[in-house]
Amino acid sequence: MIYLQLFWSFFQIGLFTIGGGYASLPLIRNEIVTNQGWLTMQEYTDIITISQITPGPIAINSATFVGTKVGGFAGAIIATVGTVTPSIILSLILAWAYYKYRDIKIMQGILGGLRPAVVALIAAAGLALFVAALFQSGGTAIGGITINFLAVAIFLAALYALRTTKIDSIWLILVSGAVSILFHLFS
Amino acid sequence: MVNKEKSGRLFWMLFKATFVLSAFTFGGGYVIVPLMQKKFVEELKWIEADEMLDLVALGQSAPGAIAVNTSILVGYRMAGLLGALVTVFGTVAPPLIIITIISYFYMNFRENPLVDALMIGMQAGVAAVIVNVVIGMVSGVVKQRDIINTLLLLAAFTASYFFDVHVVLIIFLAGLIGFVNLSYQEKKGAIK
Numbered sequence: 531m532i533y534l535q536l537f538w539s540f541f542q543i544g545l546f547t548i549g550g551g552y553a554s555l556p557l558i559r560n561e562i563v564t565n566q567g568w569l570t571m572q573e574y575t576d577i578i579t580i581s582q583i584t585p586g587p588i589a590i591n592s593a594t595f596v597g598t599k600v601g602g603f604a605g606a607i608i609a610t611v612g613t614v615t616p617s618i619i620l621s622l623i624l625a626w627a628y629y630k631y632r633d634i635k636i637m638q639g640i641l642g643g644l645r646p647a648v649v650a651l652i653a654a655a656g657l658a659l660f661v662a663a664l665f666q667s668g669g670t671a672i673g674g675i676t677i678n679f680l681a682v683a684i685f686l687a688a689l690y691a692l693r694t695t696k697i698d699s700i701w702l703i704l705v706s707g708a709v710s711i712l713f714h715l716f717s
Numbered sequence: 718m719v720n721k722e723k724s725g726r727l728f729w730m731l732f733k734a735t736f737v738l739s740a741f742t743f744g745g746g747y748v749i750v751p752l753m754q755k756k757f758v759e760e761l762k763w764i765e766a767d768e769m770l771d772l773v774a775l776g777q778s779a780p781g782a783i784a785v786n787t788s789i790l791v792g793y794r795m796a797g798l799l800g801a802l803v804t805v806f807g808t809v810a811p812p813l814i815i816i817t818i819i820s821y822f823y824m825n826f827r828e829n830p831l832v833d834a835l836m837i838g839m840q841a842g843v844a845a846v847i848v849n850v851v852i853g854m855v856s857g858v859v860k861q862r863d864i865i866n867t868l869l870l871l872a873a874f875t876a877s878y879f880f881d882v883h884v885v886l887i888i889f890l891a892g893l894i895g896f897v898n899l900s901y902q903e904k905k906g907a908i909k
Contacts, residue, residue, distance in 0.1 A: 585815065586816070617805070645770045651884060691845075699760075710839070711834045
């Protein structure tokens with residue numbers, strides 16, 4: 531019964547998260563903390579913090595966290611499946627419609643407008659992440675701005691490597707993390 | 718579909734690509750999008766740049782996590798329904814495993830200084846990858862020398878970054894402007 535309830539709660543969270551990521555936070559608080567009482571407010575805040583420092587979408591992270599707490603590993607899997615089920619159904623319908631109708635005139639007009647907007651959304655999110663990574667986390671405060679010099683140095687070296695070599699992006703991220711740890715250990 | 722070969726190798730590559738991308742994507746949905754762009758468009762050359770942008774727009778329009786939706790769309794594009802199931806599994810597996818482990822001892826994890834150092838370094842690396850992809854994408858739009866598209870890009874960026882306008886609203890308005898723009902240009906062409 532608890533598994534069915536987990537599935538249904540996270541199915542709703544998945545279904546009503548429109549616009550991605552942080553849009554799911556108020557839904558999660560309402561359903562998981564207020565309605566079901568599966569997490570305390572403290573635990574809810576913790577899972578958001580953990581989501582910021584671990585990989586993966588925040589909705590999947592909280593589904594796993596709540597599922598583990600309520601129903602062990604099986605609970606984690608069921609809550610995760612509940613979260614992605616609406617995504618699978620609706621994304622596949624959109625994909626089907628896209629490949630069927632993308633060559634007609636109306637769709638070409640709409641897609642022509644969407645492409646620059648999507649580039650802009652990615653750029654805006656990228657800029658927010660750039661600011662968070664280099665100017666907020668654990669840096670030195672200078673005249674009102676906080677600069678993390680190590681992060682800036684790693685960023686510049688990584689960008690240089692990307693522009694001049696064919697280095698794989700995942701390797702680059704791993705090397706960046708390793709450099710930061712080495713610097714931490716030897717400074 | 719360019720690649721009809723639904724072999725085990727294709728499924729394995731789809732799983733590996735989405736699993737690795739998801740495992741190293743910190744900071745939420747938008748971070749994975751440029752990484753997917755780099756992997757599937759630039760490195761693997763499986764999907765055209767314009768088509769990838771369309772898939773991202775669709776992924777943002779469907780409910781749920783953007784990373785999950787976009788990986789479902791890429792999987793479907795490459796290998797149909799089964800491909801979509803493979804990529805969604807690849808995307809949710811890393812957070813599922815990592816959070817399950819962390820949920821047993823999470824406070825120690827957060828306060829470990831080595832974890833903190835790792836996060837700072839990896840975030841700087843992720844920022845570099847994203848800035849690099851964004852430079853390529855923005856110059857792609859600007860090089861079209863289409864004033865409407867360039868203005869649309871600037872307007873959408875301003876709305877999203879400075880005014881926190883909801884993504885769904887931006888997508889809807891951009892689609893509408895694109896449609897009106899094309900209709901207007903056709904009308905103008907017909908009069909000539």
